[in-house]
Amino acid sequence: MNRRVMHNTLVLFTTVAGMLIQSNAISSERExxxxxxxxxxxxxxxxxxxxxxxxxxxxxxxxxLRRQLENFxxxxxxxxxxDRDGMAMQPMAKLSDESITDIVEWVGGWPYAPAEVTIIGxxxxxxxxxxxxATCHGDQAQGNVAMGxxxxxxxxxxxxxxxxxxxxAGYRGKHADDIYGQQMAAMAGGLSNATAVLNVVAYxxxxxxx
Amino acid sequence: xxxxxxxxxxxxxxxxxxxxxxALKVGTALNLLPGSAAxxxxxxxxxxxNQRKVAILGGGISGLTAAYELSKQGYDxxxxxxxxxxxGRIFTVRHGDLIDEIGNRQYCEWDDEPHMYFNAGAARIPSxxxxxxxxxxxxxxxxxxxxxxxxxxxxxxxxxxxxxxxxNIDYTTSMRGFMAELMAKGMxxxxxxxxxxxxxxxxxxxxxxxxxxxxxxxxxxxSFRSGYAAGGFLEHGVQNxxxxxxxxxxxxxxxxxxxxxxxxxxxxxxxPVGGMDKIIHGFLNQVGDKVKYRAMxxxxxxxxxxxxxxxxxDGLGHTLEAxxxxxxxxxxxxxxxxxxxxxxxxxxxxxxRRGEAYKAAFxxxxxxxxxLDIYGGISWSNTRSRQLWYPVNGIHKAKGVxxxxxxxxxxxxxxxxxxxxxxxxxxADHEKLHPNFRSLVEKPITVAWHRMNHMLxxxxxxxxxxxxxxxHEEEQLYHTLQAPVNxxxxxxxxxxxxxxxxxxxxxxxxxxxxxxxxxxxxAELVLGTQ
Numbered sequence: 001m002n003r004r005v006m007h008n009t010l011v012l013f014t015t016v017a018g019m020l021i022q023s024n025a026i027s028s029e030r031e032x033x034x035x036x037x038x039x040x041x042x043x044x045x046x047x048x049x050x051x052x053x054x055x056x057x058x059x060x061x062x063x064x065l066r067r068q069l070e071n072f073x074x075x076x077x078x079x080x081x082x083d084r085d086g087m088a089m090q091p092m093a094k095l096s097d098e099s100i101t102d103i104v105e106w107v108g109g110w111p112y113a114p115a116e117v118t119i120i121g122x123x124x125x126x127x128x129x130x131x132x133x134a135t136c137h138g139d140q141a142q143g144n145v146a147m148g149x150x151x152x153x154x155x156x157x158x159x160x161x162x163x164x165x166x167x168x169a170g171y172r173g174k175h176a177d178d179i180y181g182q183q184m185a186a187m188a189g190g191l192s193n194a195t196a197v198l199n200v201v202a203y204x205x206x207x208x209x210x
Numbered sequence: 211x212x213x214x215x216x217x218x219x220x221x222x223x224x225x226x227x228x229x230x231x232x233a234l235k236v237g238t239a240l241n242l243l244p245g246s247a248a249x250x251x252x253x254x255x256x257x258x259x260n261q262r263k264v265a266i267l268g269g270g271i272s273g274l275t276a277a278y279e280l281s282k283q284g285y286d287x288x289x290x291x292x293x294x295x296x297x298g299r300i301f302t303v304r305h306g307d308l309i310d311e312i313g314n315r316q317y318c319e320w321d322d323e324p325h326m327y328f329n330a331g332a333a334r335i336p337s338x339x340x341x342x343x344x345x346x347x348x349x350x351x352x353x354x355x356x357x358x359x360x361x362x363x364x365x366x367x368x369x370x371x372x373x374x375x376x377x378n379i380d381y382t383t384s385m386r387g388f389m390a391e392l393m394a395k396g397m398x399x400x401x402x403x404x405x406x407x408x409x410x411x412x413x414x415x416x417x418x419x420x421x422x423x424x425x426x427x428x429x430x431x432x433s434f435r436s437g438y439a440a441g442g443f444l445e446h447g448v449q450n451x452x453x454x455x456x457x458x459x460x461x462x463x464x465x466x467x468x469x470x471x472x473x474x475x476x477x478x479x480x481x482p483v484g485g486m487d488k489i490i491h492g493f494l495n496q497v498g499d500k501v502k503y504r505a506m507x508x509x510x511x512x513x514x515x516x517x518x519x520x521x522x523x524d525g526l527g528h529t530l531e532a533x534x535x536x537x538x539x540x541x542x543x544x545x546x547x548x549x550x551x552x553x554x555x556x557x558x559x560x561x562x563r564r565g566e567a568y569k570a571a572f573x574x575x576x577x578x579x580x581x582l583d584i585y586g587g588i589s590w591s592n593t594r595s596r597q598l599w600y601p602v603n604g605i606h607k608a609k610g611v612x613x614x615x616x617x618x619x620x621x622x623x624x625x626x627x628x629x630x631x632x633x634x635x636x637x638a639d640h641e642k643l644h645p646n647f648r649s650l651v652e653k654p655i656t657v658a659w660h661r662m663n664h665m666l667x668x669x670x671x672x673x674x675x676x677x678x679x680x681x682h683e684e685e686q687l688y689h690t691l692q693a694p695v696n697x698x699x700x701x702x703x704x705x706x707x708x709x710x711x712x713x714x715x716x717x718x719x720x721x722x723x724x725x726x727x728x729x730x731x732x733a734e735l736v737l738g739t740q
Contacts, residue, residue, distance in 0.1 A: 004355060018405065029297075029306070030306065030308070031294050031306075031307070031315060033294075034314060037312050037663050039508075040312070040506075040543065040547075040663055040666060041312075041543075041546070041666060042353075042546065043545075043547060044508040044509060044546065044547050045508070046432060047546065047548070048546065049463060049542075049543070049545050050545055050546075050560055051541065051542030051543065051544070051546060051559065051560060051562075051564075052542055052545075052546065052564075052666055053545070054546065067433025076424045087661075088661075090313075091312075091313030091628070091661075092312045092313040092661075093313070095315050112719060133230040133535055177283030177308075182358025
């Protein structure tokens with residue numbers, strides 16, 4: 001069955017009554033499942049899906065994919081009640097180490113595909129603001145593994161807008177164990193308003209030919 | 211207390227509206243009775259020696275309707291179903307089933323018996339949904355009557371009677387009594403009497419008295435309608451106490467209690483014997499060999515001559531070239547699948563919002579509701595779990611499955627919780643209805659449609675404004691998505707209807723698309739035009 005990972009997991013339910021309700025050992029007749037469900041939300045080869053607000057994974061660096069999956073799994077990301085889309089992702093990352101490795105290998109292998117432009121902003125204004133971002137993310141928004149900063153070029157612009165707002169508002173990057181998120185939250189503080197966010201993302205949009 | 215309105219003032223308010231006289235004159239004659247279910251059968255052209263290939267994306271009831279009708283006329287159909295099962299939101303959970311919620315997979319561990327099931331999606335068939343009923347008849351799906359409103363079931367709100375549950379019938383009998391009392395008094399006020407003739411007024415007044423079971427003075431003094439406090443069979447019955455009007459007004463559950471029998475959920479409702487998915491099995495008995503399971507569509511390309519579909523199955527990429535395509539993939543998922551749809555189509559796809567409905571169910575260790583004279587129906591509580599459904603199937607058997615939550619509009623409250631938090635929420639809520647509920651049930655199952663794999667949402671929401679209804683722009687977007695692309699690709703499903711969340715809507719959507727395609731095929735084959 002090629003590279004597919006099938007898991008037979010013992011499902012346990014607990015109730016607060018303290019009673020442990022345990023399933024029977026799962027028989028071979030049981031409907032199998034696998035953890036490669038990313039494309040349901042993130043779209044064909046992870047090109048992103050605005051309908052679900054699930055961002056593009058195609059071209060995302062494997063090291064960044066792994067870090068975010070582990071952060072979601074540990075509740076370091078996606079637990080702030082105002083981070084609606086992050087909260088939707090958080091339980092979906094309840095994966096075994098094996099599954100995370102499999103997914104990173106699978107998803108990391110998808111061809112880079114820049115997302116369509118959907119927002120309007122002043123790219124010239126955004127270019128001035130982007131100077132600070134370039135320090136970590138690179139002048140072409142190509143990302144920098146040494147700084148732990150992912151590529152931004154080609155990412156869904158609506159996703160970048162949401163995440164910048166989340167960093168500014170403290171919905172992301174406030175968890176004590178989110179070291180890179182905290183750095184980013186501090187840097188995003190300079191984006192004073194919604195227009196500035198749109199402008200900087202509009203500039204990032206120009207860094208990728210589509 | 212400031213702002214109290216006396217009965218007299220209330221009646222004056224009623225009279226001042228002047229609406230009654232207007233209502234006497236407006237309205238139209240009722241239409242003749244609609245045609246019978248048999249009239250629903252389709253009249254599609256049989257292909258004869260001609261060949262046409264059809265790709266059907268999604269094995270929900272709309273896709274299966276298309277496959278069934280087209281196969282009858284000689285079309286070569288292939289159904290691509292992304293999950294391990296057909297039916298979509300027609301999902302009956304029973305022993306051994308996988309509930310494929312992303313991040314919260316469950317296997318159902320209930321006893322393996324025919325009556326031990328839970329309809330996690332569609333659960334009621336109104337008698338007026340005649341196209342669905344016609345397929346049930348044609349496909350030999352046995353039906354039984356479904357009980358939606360049960361007057362013996364319970365009502366609970368912390369705000370009334372110290373949170374003590376009361377019978378539905380205690381609430382509705384008293385509420386109708388008080389409402390009738392107000393109406394009868396209104397009838398005797400000259401302003402309201404005026405537009406009626408003497409005989410009309412008499413007829414109306416007698417109906418009002420009967421509606422509320424008023425006494426000869428037009429006062430509500432209680433009624434045997436709510437059963438007997440004692441006796442009633444071998445001895446004279448003793449009347450139950452009235453629930454005070456002011457107590458009744460402390461809860462808003464009256465909206466459900468007084469309206470449970472209206473509209474789509476009015477009697478008679480039905481369900482298939484053994485679970486709603488018996489309808490799906492009925493279709494699969496006819497077209498099951500055309501289904502490819504775990505086949506995820508990755509691309510839909512419409513050309514002048516047809517539709518090219520790519521899909522992944524067993525880790526391998528496949529292609530399917532078809533003359534026509536019927537697509538019931540949820541629009542919010544289709545947005546993320548490669549396609550070459552026109553811009554206005556994409557705009558409409560992106561406009562539709564995902565529904566959030568949530569349900570949960572438990573296996574009951576014994577049928578404790580029957581000990582309380584409850585056989586089927588719904589108990590309502592002012593809790594987040596909202597509803598407790600008792601099964602009408604399996605009466606007097608040892609165990610049963612109760613629906614422990616149904617939140618249609620605000621399902622995200624429970625969806626956002628962990629499985630343990632969801633279960634505890636339902637146990638705590640229903641302890642208010644049945645004090646030992648926690649010890650009476652086991653093996654919980656939760657179904658959060660917003661998180662179900664290959665669905666990621668319940669029924670489509672087109673209208674953004676609940677109170678004002680569809681805007682003109684929304685209607686245009688809807689018609690854009692209903693129309694075919696190049697006369698080759700059709701979106702179908704209850705998502706392409708103005709009445710989503712019903713199987714009838716999904717079927718009618720498929721039939722609309724089939725008729726539209728049929729006209730083009732006839733033009734080609736019969737008239738020889740392209």
